[in-house]
Amino acid sequence: MKLPQLESRRVQAIMELCSNAAQGVPTDKSQWKPEGLGKSVHEILEHLAGANHGFAALIRGGALSETAKKSVDRQSIKNPAASYPHAVEALRESGQALAEAIASVPDEQLRQERPMPWGETWAVTRLLTAPSAHIAYHWGQICYLQTLWGDQEDRF
Numbered sequence: 001m002k003l004p005q006l007e008s009r010r011v012q013a014i015m016e017l018c019s020n021a022a023q024g025v026p027t028d029k030s031q032w033k034p035e036g037l038g039k040s041v042h043e044i045l046e047h048l049a050g051a052n053h054g055f056a057a058l059i060r061g062g063a064l065s066e067t068a069k070k071s072v073d074r075q076s077i078k079n080p081a082a083s084y085p086h087a088v089e090a091l092r093e094s095g096q097a098l099a100e101a102i103a104s105v106p107d108e109q110l111r112q113e114r115p116m117p118w119g120e121t122w123a124v125t126r127l128l129t130a131p132s133a134h135i136a137y138h139w140g141q142i143c144y145l146q147t148l149w150g151d152q153e154d155r156f
Contacts, residue, residue: 003110003128008103010132015095018048018139022088024153025146030084034148041145044138045087049079052094055131056101058114059124095135102128 022045030042039047054077079094081087105128112124122130 002107003125004103004105007128007132008099011095011099011102011135014132014135014139015092015099018135018142019088019092019095021139021142021146022091024151025084025142027084029145029149030087032145032149034145039141041142042081042084042087043078044141045084045091046078046081048135048138049081049087049090049094050077051134052091052098052131053079055127055134056094056098058116059098059101059105059127061114098131102131 022041025041031040033040079090081090105124109124110128113121114124114127115121
């Protein structure tokens with residue numbers, strides 16, 4: 001199996017785990033933050049959806065959205081959602097768009113490098129593999145937040 005297909009499947013698998021965890025969050029806990037600090041699950045989902053769309057655009061060779069361009073830093077990229085169910089749906093949609101973008105990369109592009117909007121140059125192989133690590137990182141945050149309010153259920 002080639003790298004784009006492998007990474008596309010990896011993103012789909014991690015997105016399923018993340019989505020399952022997000023679906024297990026009670027609506028009344030979606031905005032909760034420990035000590036009022038950090039990001040809530042809703043905010044994490046908004047960030048993931050925005051970042052997934054951003055990665056997909058960069059992989060396709062396009063530009064970031066106007067919202068992402070206006071972000072002061074990469075951590076503030078988000079896809080605003082009016083409600084928690086909308087945030088969960090936006091997460092799913094963005095994951096699918098990302099997986100499709102990754103799978104569409106032809107072999108001849110794997111040796112290329114691309115300038116990133118934040119001033120770095122990344123190999124296309126890094127651009128294809130970074131999203132799965134990013135999603136997994138935030139999936140872990142969601143799972144940890146769930147344990148803080150007493151939810152010990154695994155949703156694998």
